[in-house]
Amino acid sequence: MNISIFGLGYVGAVSMACLARDGHKIYGVDIDPIKLALIRKGNSPIIEEGMPELMKAVVTDGSLEVTDDINLAIDNTDISFICVGTPSQLNGSQDQSAVLRLAEQLGAALSTKNSLHTIVFRSTLVPGTVEETLIPLLEKHSGKKANIDFDVCFQPEFLRESTSIKDYDNPPFTIVGAATERAHQTMNTLFGHLPAEYHRADIRTGETVKYFCNIFHALKITFANEVGRLCNAMEIDAHQVMALLCEDRQLNISAAYLKPGFAFGGSCLPKDLRAMQYVAKMNDIEIPMLANVLKSNEEHLHLAVKRVLATGKRKVGMIGLSFKSGTDDLRESPLVNLAELLIGKGMDLSIYDPEVNLSFLIGANKRYIEESIPHVGELMNDDVNAVIENNDVIVVGIGDKNLLEAVVTHAKPGQIVIDLVNMSNKDQLNCIYQGLCW
Ligand SMILES: NC(=O)c1ccc[n+]([C@@H]2O[C@H](COP(=O)([O-])OP(=O)(O)OC[C@H]3O[C@@H](n4cnc5c(N)ncnc54)[C@H](O)[C@@H]3O)[C@@H](O)[C@H]2O)c1
Structure with a gap:
């Protein structure tokens, strides 16, 4: 396929290099001229294991080109992946300025295109953004209708920096939010070969799953660290405790207790939480996450x-x-x-x-x-x-x-x-x- 990738940071650069490696013709687009110059010389714009060799190979064999010309990238490709940054603003809200500006420009570029184009948002986006903001912008600036004249998908990205090429090739799953069967077929052509289940979802669910995957990771790290602080105070080996805890695949590392439902209770959970909170208090240890579970x-x-x-x-x-x-x-x-x-x-x-x-x-x-x-x-x-x-x-x-x-x-x-x-x-x-x- 002919594919354009917008935003050549960690997500965009790895996707671009891996898709080019897999035999697709890639047009990479970024607003940063230094990045574009680096890539043109066959260098990687990010430090990642395997990227220098991969970038050299795909630039040399001509399967990857970069440009800052949006029209050229849209006209020469069938599908575009949007991987621009969505950082935090000072008040914690998501800064969507890059993706909003880009949606306007993509819409304008689509207005003059005659063949079908698929836009895939891969940036992490607050649930509702694609349907409520980005599709209306694309429609307004293209004068075309989404899901009829062009397709729109949301595909969350699950790679981790430092192991991103391995993660690209072995994702935990592929989740594609899309409104048309046609869009799913296009995405399945690109990602169906990966050793991971392909899940169809609506766009909002796709946007939401990405957030709660990351939040779950943050929660797990914080849990392990609070366990560590408590164990340290009680002079118990925290690593052994957590290793044993992870051995239980029935109740601990499993889907058990992970369905939204009613409050917990019973003769054990509340009293044991309170007892550990008391241990923390006696040892002058702060465990804000565990301390707020009962709340x-x-x-x-x-x-x-x-x-x-x-x-x-x-x-x-x-x-x-x-x-x-x-x-x-x-x-x-x-x-x-x-x-x-x-x-x-x-x-x-x-x-x-x-x-x-x-x-x-x-x-x-x-x-x-x-x-x-x-x-x-x-x-x-x-x-x-x-x-x-x-x-x-x-x-x-x-x-x-x-x-x-x-x-x-x-x-x-x-x-x-x-x-x-x-x-x-x-x-x-x-x-x-x-x-x-x-
Ligand atoms: N970094 C990760 O490991 C990771 C993993 C999963 C998802 N994500 C999400 O993916 C998105 C991208 O993350 P990242 O870490 O790759 O970001 P990044 O900041 O490394 O890269 C973003 C790139 O977008 C470019 N850009 C900005 N505006 C542009 C425009 N109008 N046209 C073209 N390019 C433009 C920037 O110059 C930059 O090169 C974010 O939403 C992030 O939350 C990141």
């Missing part, structure tokens, strides 16, 4: 309260009270906290939980309910259908299959289901549905 969890609980209050209804049925399906353990259950907060707000509450009802009957949890949370216990109802049918709002707090089916069967139009568990059968509901944060 964030609390926020999530309050979000559920706000969702219920926002319905303007008073009669609320809660499905679930224990901290997760399949247990009667009510200690530090966030659903108990939710029930208490709703009672405090004057809601007329009734609660069904199969395990809690059973344990109350056989006496297992009877004392705890009667002594610690009698005000919640007296709202228990052992008829799930009645709890669903006789209330205006139904809060679904456990994901048990039979209970979810009961909600679908008994909830009527006009009732509101507030879903804390991402109900697998929510599409079958015949009433108003609200996910907690989805």
Whole structure:
């Protein structure tokens, strides 16, 4: 293919060199004349392992040319990758000046082009930027319609500086946000050969995944460093602790606990977080991330309260009270906290939980309910259908299959289901549905 790459920094330069190596004809475009002069001489504009040799080879064999002429680059290519910088402004917002200016220029260049062109944004962009800002700019300056006269994609870039050629050839996955099948086919032609799964997404999802991948990496590093600070204070080998922690591929290094849902609780997580916070305090160590985990969890609980209050209804049925399906353990259950907060707000509450009802009957949890949370216990109802049918709002707090089916069967139009568990059968509901944060 004939490909133009705009912005020859770390992302653009590596893509340009690798695509030229793979047999494509590349036009590299940058506004920096020093970079262009360097590349024309066969030098790499960035310090990266493998780049000097690769750049020399692709410039010498003529598969790579550079220019500052946007029209020439657009006219001679079928597809353009936009890799200009999107740094932070002083207030933390994204500085999009380079990509905005470029979109105007690309639009103007597209106005005189007769054949189909595909524009692929690879710069990291705040979700919504492509659809709300860049496509309108391209359309305005080209006088053409996106997805008809030209295609637009967003393809997040996952390479890491220092290993970027290896990462280009072995990405964790390829994600392409696009609105047309035609655009996906073009992108699949270019990247389908890579040893990585090709995921189709909408453009906003593509923009968003990139952010949360990076934020997850930052979170992991900070977690390991806070663990390090705590271990150091307790004279424990932090590297051994983290190495062992990473050995658990079932719960730790896995997709477990990574689905948006309700607040956590139970008899272990909150108390263990508090205990380590206390260790930090005793050792004069700051662990701001770990110290704020319970605070964030609390926020999530309050979000559920706000969702219920926002319905303007008073009669609320809660499905679930224990901290997760399949247990009667009510200690530090966030659903108990939710029930208490709703009672405090004057809601007329009734609660069904199969395990809690059973344990109350056989006496297992009877004392705890009667002594610690009698005000919640007296709202228990052992008829799930009645709890669903006789209330205006139904809060679904456990994901048990039979209970979810009961909600679908008994909830009527006009009732509101507030879903804390991402109900697998929510599409079958015949009433108003609200996910907690989805
Ligand atoms: N560096 C990384 O490892 C990495 C990884 C993934 C994603 N990203 C994202 O990719 C984007 C590019 O990052 P980078 O590190 O390569 O940036 P960079 O600052 O190294 O390079 C950007 C290049 O764009 C050029 N440029 C600016 N305006 C231009 C215009 N109008 N036309 C042509 N060229 C123009 C600049 O001269 C510069 O050479 C950013 O959005 C970044 O967040 C970077």
